[in-house]
Amino acid sequence: MNAAPLAIALGDPAGIGPEVILGAWARLRAEGRLPPLFVVGGPQVLAAAAARARIDCPLVPIADPAEALFAIGAGLPVMAGLDAPYTPGAPQADGARLALASLTWATRFALSGVAVGLVTAPVAKSALAAIGFDYPGQTEFLADACGLPYRDAVMMLAGPSLKTVPLTVHVALAEVPALLSPDLITHKARIVAAALRRDFGIAEPRLGIAALNPHAGEGGQFGDEEARIIAPAIASLRAEGIDAIGPVPGDALFTPRARTGYDVALAMYHDQALIPIKTLDFDEGVNVTLGLPIIRTSPDHGTAFDIAGQGVADPGAMAAAIRMASAMAAARSGA
Incomplete structure (x- = not known):
């Protein structure tokens, strides 16, 4: 058991x-794999959601995160003080403010150490933007907070089947080639390798790095990014002692045989990374933020x-996100 609870x-x-x-x-309770955790705010929302969805989940009000270590056996610990009307399917400004307040406090709890990490439920970026949230998403908010x-x-x-990292994320596909550089690839690859060692217990991480163009550029006929950008980055990583292979054509990198040759795939753009993971593991996919001093996971939906x-x-992806955050915390503590 972790020494502190997870903040949700x-x-x-x-x-x-x-x-x-x-x-x-x-x-997780039925599986016997429920770690100490608590939800930051929304007791009325959760009570209404449980009644509407007919989920048998007693709620236990707590005033301090430490209480979750003892309350988790009786039900789902929830910190009071933050709430909004429950309007499923109809996002409201009050709901966006609750989401932001919950995220802000959960992050503070993780940074202060009273929570061992945080798991974030999905937010609506447009609803947050409407109340003044000036970040592309929760990941950027967390980086700034850290x-x-x-x-x-x-x-x-x-x-369960794949780990994958998009090197460029929420940008138009037409912008991707100009954003790629040897520095971008090596910088993120180093962070990924370090995180796999620290948080996942992989002593010698193997990185499979995707090509950008069909057939990895076909010797320059379909683009030169492989020769000009990706291959030099891989050579630099290998010179540093990081086990990196590629550039591997995107239509070959995610085959069953290819997946046995690496621990994580680094993709050049959003859909190149997310299509295979959602195809293989949609109901158990977890979004993990690497490179932070705190642990953060989220369901990949x-x-x-x-x-x-x-x-x-x-709830499979949320359960997986909680399990993964708890395992990462144990890895960091050496448990």
């Missing part, structure tokens, strides 16, 4: 976040406003 940020209360938090608690530049917070998607409140949301 509620996410947008109009989405499926409340349901999957409740469902993950019930699933006093780090955005480039030091690396998004990894992890599931969005708010799903279209099904919120219907009791059909699968």
Whole structure:
């Protein structure tokens, strides 16, 4: 058992976040794998969501994160003081303010050490932007809260079958070639390798690095980024002692045989990384932020406003995110 509980940020209360938090608690308890945790705010939201989705999850009010270590046996510990109306499928400004307050406090708890890490439920970026949230997403918010530049917070998607990292994230596909550089690839690859050693117990991480163009450029016929940018970066990484292979054509990197040759795949753009992980591990995919001094995981899905409140949301990814955060905390503590 970790020495401190995990803090769970509620996410947008109009989405499926409340349901999957409740469902993950019930699933992990049934599995006998429930670590100490607590939800930051939203007791009324969670109570309404549990009743509507018919999830049997007693809520235990707490005033201090330390109480979660003892309250988790009786139900789901929830810190009071932050709340909003429960309006599933209909995002509201009050809900966005609750989501931001929950994220802010959960981050503070993790930074102060009273929480061993945080797990974030999905937010609606447009709803947060409407109330003045000036970050592309939660990852950038967390990097700033930790006093780090955005480039030091690396998004990894992890599931039972695959771990993958998009080197460029929320940008238009047309912008990707200009954003790629040997420095970008080597910088993020170093962060990934260090995190796999520290948080996942992989002593000698193997990195599979994707090509950008079809057939890895076909000797320059379909683009020269492989020869000009990606291959030099791989050579630099190997010179540093990092086991990196590539550039491997994107249509070959994710085959079953290829996946046995690396621990994580580094992809050049968003969909190149997310399509395979969501195809293979959609209901158990976890978004992990690497490179931070704190642990942060999240289910690899969005708010799903279209099904919120219907009791059909699968809590598997949230349960996986909680399990992974707890395992990462144990790895950091040497437990």
